[in-house]
Amino acid sequence: MMINILLLSVAILTLGGISGALLKNSGRQGTFWGMAVCITGTVLSIIPAINILWTGRTISHQLAWSIPFGSFFIAVDPLSALFIIIISFVCAICAAFGVGYLKDYEGHKNMGVTWCFYNLLFASMLLVVMARNGVLFIMAWEGMSLSSFFLVMFEHEKQEVRQAGWTYMIAAHFGAGCLIALFVLLAGSDINLDFDRMAWPSSPFTAGVLFILALLGFGAKAGFIPLHVWLPEAHPAAPSHVSAVMSGVMIKTGIYGLLRVIPMLGPPELWWGYTLLIIGATSGILGVLFALPQHDLKRLLAYHSIENIGIICLGLGLWLIGTVTQHPFIAVLGLTGGLLHVCNHSIFKSLLFLGAGIVKHATHTLDIDRLGGLQKLMPKTALLFLVGAISICGIPPFNGFVSEFLIYLGGYNFISDTAASGHVIAAGIIVIISLALIGGLAATCFTKVFGIIFLGAPRSENAAKANEASPGMWFPMAILAFFCVAIGVSAPFCIRLVLPAVRSLHHLPAADLNAGFLPLLSPITLVSGVLFGFIIAVTLIRRRLISRQTVETGLTWDCGYVAPDARMQYTASSFAQPVIDMFRHILRTQRHFQMEEIDFPRQARFSTHTFDLFRNCLFEPLFRLSDTVAVWLHRLQQGRNQLYILYIALTVLVLLVLTGR
Amino acid sequence: MNPLFHILSWFSALILSPLLVGVINRTKAFYGGRKGQPLLQAYYDLFKLLHKGAVYSQTTSWIFRAAPIISLSVALTALLLIPVMGYRSVLSFRGDIIFLAYILGLMRFVIVLAALDTGSAFEGMGASREMQLSLLAEPIFLTCLAVLAAGTGQLDLSGMIKSLWSTSTSQTNAAVLLITGALIIVLLTENARIPVDDPTTHLELTMIHEVMILDYGGIDLAFIEYASALKLWTFSALLIGIAFPFRAGSPHIDLIIGIGGIFLIAVMIGIIESTMARLRLLRLPQMMIAAAALSLTAFIWVIK
Numbered sequence: 001m002m003i004n005i006l007l008l009s010v011a012i013l014t015l016g017g018i019s020g021a022l023l024k025n026s027g028r029q030g031t032f033w034g035m036a037v038c039i040t041g042t043v044l045s046i047i048p049a050i051n052i053l054w055t056g057r058t059i060s061h062q063l064a065w066s067i068p069f070g071s072f073f074i075a076v077d078p079l080s081a082l083f084i085i086i087i088s089f090v091c092a093i094c095a096a097f098g099v100g101y102l103k104d105y106e107g108h109k110n111m112g113v114t115w116c117f118y119n120l121l122f123a124s125m126l127l128v129v130m131a132r133n134g135v136l137f138i139m140a141w142e143g144m145s146l147s148s149f150f151l152v153m154f155e156h157e158k159q160e161v162r163q164a165g166w167t168y169m170i171a172a173h174f175g176a177g178c179l180i181a182l183f184v185l186l187a188g189s190d191i192n193l194d195f196d197r198m199a200w201p202s203s204p205f206t207a208g209v210l211f212i213l214a215l216l217g218f219g220a221k222a223g224f225i226p227l228h229v230w231l232p233e234a235h236p237a238a239p240s241h242v243s244a245v246m247s248g249v250m251i252k253t254g255i256y257g258l259l260r261v262i263p264m265l266g267p268p269e270l271w272w273g274y275t276l277l278i279i280g281a282t283s284g285i286l287g288v289l290f291a292l293p294q295h296d297l298k299r300l301l302a303y304h305s306i307e308n309i310g311i312i313c314l315g316l317g318l319w320l321i322g323t324v325t326q327h328p329f330i331a332v333l334g335l336t337g338g339l340l341h342v343c344n345h346s347i348f349k350s351l352l353f354l355g356a357g358i359v360k361h362a363t364h365t366l367d368i369d370r371l372g373g374l375q376k377l378m379p380k381t382a383l384l385f386l387v388g389a390i391s392i393c394g395i396p397p398f399n400g401f402v403s404e405f406l407i408y409l410g411g412y413n414f415i416s417d418t419a420a421s422g423h424v425i426a427a428g429i430i431v432i433i434s435l436a437l438i439g440g441l442a443a444t445c446f447t448k449v450f451g452i453i454f455l456g457a458p459r460s461e462n463a464a465k466a467n468e469a470s471p472g473m474w475f476p477m478a479i480l481a482f483f484c485v486a487i488g489v490s491a492p493f494c495i496r497l498v499l500p501a502v503r504s505l506h507h508l509p510a511a512d513l514n515a516g517f518l519p520l521l522s523p524i525t526l527v528s529g530v531l532f533g534f535i536i537a538v539t540l541i542r543r544r545l546i547s548r549q550t551v552e553t554g555l556t557w558d559c560g561y562v563a564p565d566a567r568m569q570y571t572a573s574s575f576a577q578p579v580i581d582m583f584r585h586i587l588r589t590q591r592h593f594q595m596e597e598i599d600f601p602r603q604a605r606f607s608t609h610t611f612d613l614f615r616n617c618l619f620e621p622l623f624r625l626s627d628t629v630a631v632w633l634h635r636l637q638q639g640r641n642q643l644y645i646l647y648i649a650l651t652v653l654v655l656l657v658l659t660g661r
Numbered sequence: 662m663n664p665l666f667h668i669l670s671w672f673s674a675l676i677l678s679p680l681l682v683g684v685i686n687r688t689k690a691f692y693g694g695r696k697g698q699p700l701l702q703a704y705y706d707l708f709k710l711l712h713k714g715a716v717y718s719q720t721t722s723w724i725f726r727a728a729p730i731i732s733l734s735v736a737l738t739a740l741l742l743i744p745v746m747g748y749r750s751v752l753s754f755r756g757d758i759i760f761l762a763y764i765l766g767l768m769r770f771v772i773v774l775a776a777l778d779t780g781s782a783f784e785g786m787g788a789s790r791e792m793q794l795s796l797l798a799e800p801i802f803l804t805c806l807a808v809l810a811a812g813t814g815q816l817d818l819s820g821m822i823k824s825l826w827s828t829s830t831s832q833t834n835a836a837v838l839l840i841t842g843a844l845i846i847v848l849l850t851e852n853a854r855i856p857v858d859d860p861t862t863h864l865e866l867t868m869i870h871e872v873m874i875l876d877y878g879g880i881d882l883a884f885i886e887y888a889s890a891l892k893l894w895t896f897s898a899l900l901i902g903i904a905f906p907f908r909a910g911s912p913h914i915d916l917i918i919g920i921g922g923i924f925l926i927a928v929m930i931g932i933i934e935s936t937m938a939r940l941r942l943l944r945l946p947q948m949m950i951a952a953a954a955l956s957l958t959a960f961i962w963v964i965k
Contacts, residue, residue, distance in 0.1 A: 372780075373720075373780075375722045375724070375778075376722060379722075386724075390767075390770065393766070393770065394763065395763055395764075395766050395767045395770060396760060396763055396764055396767065401763060405756060405759055405760070408756065408759045409755065409756045409759070409816070411807075412756065412758075412759075412807065412810050412816050413816065415807050415810050415811045415964075416810040416811060416813070416814045416815060416816055417814070418814050422964070425811065425964050428807070429804070429807060429960060432800075432803050432804065432807050433800050433803070433804060435803075436762075436799045436800035436802075436803040436804075437796070437799075437800050439763070439766065439799060440792075440795060440796025440797070440799045440800065441796055443766055443769070443770055443792065443795075443796070444792040444793070444796055447770060447773045447774060447777070447788065447792060448792075450774060451773065451774050451776075451777030451778070451785075451788070452777065455722065455724065455774065455777045455778040455780070456720060456777060456778065456779070456780035457720050457780045519754075519755075520754075520755060520756070523752065523754035523755075523756075523757070523760075524760070526752065527738065527741075527742070527752050527760060527764075530738055530741065530752065531734055531735065531738045531764070534733075534734035534737045534738055535730060535731060535734040537734075538730045538733050538734050538737075538884070539730050542729075542730060542880055542881075542884070545711060545880050546714070546715065546879075546880055549712075549713065549714035549715065549879065549880070550714040551714055551715050551716075551717065552714070552715070552716045552717070553716070553717050553718070553719050554716050554717070554718060554719070555718060555719065556718040556719075556720050556721075556779045556780055556781045556876060557718075557779075557781065557875055557876055558781055558782070558783070559783070564780070564781075566780070568782055569780045569781070569782060569785060570777070570781075570782050570784075570785020570786060570788075570789065574785065574786075574789065575777075575785060575788065575789045575792075576789070577789070578789055578790060578793040578942075579792070579793050579796065582793070582946055
């Protein structure tokens with residue numbers, strides 16, 4: 001029954017989406033059709049998913065479908081259900097936002113087609129987390145990559161958008177290639193790609209190879225460094241509500257894939273856990289480090305997605321290491337922290353991307369240094385963006401803190417276990433130091449983002465003319481912001497939604513889990529309550545004190561200077577400069593400075609660019625090499641059919657000689 | 662633990678923390694051969710500020726007004742998390758160390774935003790430096806606490822400090838010595854003291870914390886100054902609990918010893934400020950790296 005409703009939801013999204021693209025006059029109509037399809041799909045998928053998560057059961061279903069090696073085998077366990085809830089929730093919220101956001105493009109863009117790909121992306125993501133057959137999984141995975149590719153290409157008339165689209169396409173297919181290899185090798189000689197019929201790999205070596213293939217395949221989607229290069233290109237290119245879906249949920253399907261495949265590889269090994277831990281630490285630290293010098297808000301947010309994927313990986317690393325070294329409680333802490341961070345990140349990251357969309361909508365620019373003072377012009381957006389900014393920095397009492405707290409606790413538990421071996425203690429300290437560094441850097445980055453964009457005085461005319469967004473745009477953000485606060489303050493309750501998914505990966509009695517997490521998380525609620533109490537008390541005291549006094553307004557103190565100008569303010573670049581300078585060997589920020597060579601120069605220009613280290617130093621040489629090889633191979637390709645026939649004949653001859661021996 | 666002890670320790674912090682500033686200034690005056698300002702000067706200042714109105718910059722928004730409130734509330738909450746001399750704090754739980762570090766992060770976050778809210782280049786400069794230094798201080802602080810976790814097998818501050826000195830070995834003693842050094846650097850950084858920051862200078866270009874609050878006056882400034890005093894108390898109480906090995910066994914006597922120790926730290930800060938110059942800004946990361954090396958050495962020592 002439940003699975004049928006889910007299938008119905010996928011069918012409605014697919015067929016409804018496609019039929020929307022066929023609408024003849026696709027302005028408003030296309031939008032409303034697409035929106036209606038999306039909401040129907042959400043309602044039909046989220047209800048059964050909640051039911052499955054609540055009851056903790058697994059339901060599976062097989063449809064008659066014949067394709068070589070494939071079968072339409074789908075199943076939903078609590079892990080899939082958790083991801084279905086996240087996907088549906090974020091897709092619906094972002095669709096509601098998209099209605100307002102896309103209004104500007106109506107008339108010169110075909111809305112029906114855009115919404116068609118949006119709904120197809122939604123449907124294929126649902127199918128990815130439900131599929132239990134390799135062929136079906138790869139097909140859904142491809143559908144997801146392709147539909148998001150077309151969404152990224154929304155403004156295809158721009159050169160940089162096309163470039164971003166191709167980068168994404170290459171990365172997605174590199175990942176898909178690894179996944180095909182993974183599933184073929186997993187199936188072995190049996191050639192049955194149903195997940196539940198796949199046997200564990202025969203040797204630890206094969207299992208290790210498969211693990212690495214899974215890391216590459218799913219990592220390319222999730223954005224593990226150095227496979228992240230497509231993220232900072234594709235996210236800024238896509239419309240904001242699409243970036244929100246891609247960053248909020250689509251990259252999480254990579255994490256889902258890892259969680260689904262790792263148990264299929266047999267008993268985990270210690271080095272798997274370490275690999276994940278190291279990937280987590282590098283992606284986390286480098287992600288936020290590269291976010292810091294960015295000038296484009298959406299590019300900056302894209303790098304933060306890499307950072308958060310890193311944090312999730314730290315949790316998963318703890319899970320594997322804890323499992324191998326017989327520390328079940330720490331394993332569960334890591335896994336729960338990681339899964340909760342998946343939920344949290346999908347909420348606050350889509351919130352921030354939607355906020356960026358509103359900023360773009362209102363000011364027509366995303367250059368942080370050209371904005372400023374938006375808090376006064378659009379107070380609602382500013383407040384909601386602030387909630388997202390505090391959450392992503394992992395500051396209590398918001399949701400980001402709760403998941404980071406659990407991962408920290410995993411690390412500290414490893415360290416405080418006096419019987420633990422050296423490896424485990426090293427893992428603990430890696431987790432603690434990387435999380436602390438990530439936290440500090442993220443706070444620097446988001447004080448910069450919020451402070452420069454929303455506070456101070458407007459730095460350009462566009463920013464000065466901004467208007468508050470329509471309720472249709474800020475209300476979806478308000479829902480997300482509500483969950484940021486709600487999960488933060490009611491952590492002991494909210495964790496119960498994640499625990500069934502944890503249990504489907506790590507078998508522990510439900511009662512034990514609930515009993516274990518309650519004393520861990522209830523103090524957070526308590527202390528947050530105390531903090532709120534103090535805030536209310538101090539506010540009341542202040543109000544009483546100030547009511548007897550005079551309150552005036554004046555100019556900002558600038559050492560006696562009385563004509564301050566918006567251009568005198570500190571900029572985002574100058575705010576981040578000391579930190580960028582500390583890490584200059586990694587970031588390699590390029591500075592360009594121009595000034596007239598005269599005694600009293602009237603104007604000067606200064607700009608900085610931080611290119612992606614891995615793009616410039618790893619992938620560009622690699623692709624240039626492949627280009628050289630391709631040009632060299634060109635000699636074989638003369639364009640004459642006779643020659644090609646000769647090649648075929650020669651090949652057949654060589655094969656005959658080889659096999660005839 | 663009896664409630665009387667908690668009430669006493671909390672209220673002594675609330676009442677005595679501005680005195681720390683007086684003690685530091687008196688120590689510096691003593692070193693400089695001056696008579697110095699009255700010991701209670703900080704109280705007079707707070708009293709005066711609380712009876713003044715406010716002048717807000719036109720550029721600022723509600724964030725500028727909310728920052729002092731949140732900052733003071735965080736300081737009051739942090740005080741409840743700190744155990745005095747290893748006696749269980751009011752809000753003690755597994756992982757309170759992480760909560761403490763991050764809630765102080767909230768305090769920093771709002772003050773930095775308030776500084777940026779004024780749109781002043783000076784305050785932006787201070788905010789930028791504050792974030793730079795704190796991002797280095799935070800990993801050091803959490804590593805120091807990891808050393809304690811490894812040495813004692815506990816995950817809450819109260820348990821750590823309690824069992825640190827009840828089950829002390831030469832191994833943990835050496836580690837404590839090392840992290841005391843690192844924690845002093847963290848304390849000086851977080852509380853904007855020399856050699857990291859100069860709380861007395863009026864040259865905006867050299868300051869970090871003081872320049873961020875340049876536009877505050879009246880009640881708001883009083884809140885911020887008081888919150889800073891409470892933060893100094895919090896860090897000092899933590900440091901004395903870790904570094905001071907002797908316990909009388911009776912909570913109330915230990916409380917008095919602890920408060921005495923906190924004032925000793927104030928004297929120590931005064932001595933450091935009198936005998937050292939402020940470091941150049943570019944040198945500060947090097948000092949923090951030294952502290953990081955100390956804490957990591959302590960960690961390797963304690964897990965050996």
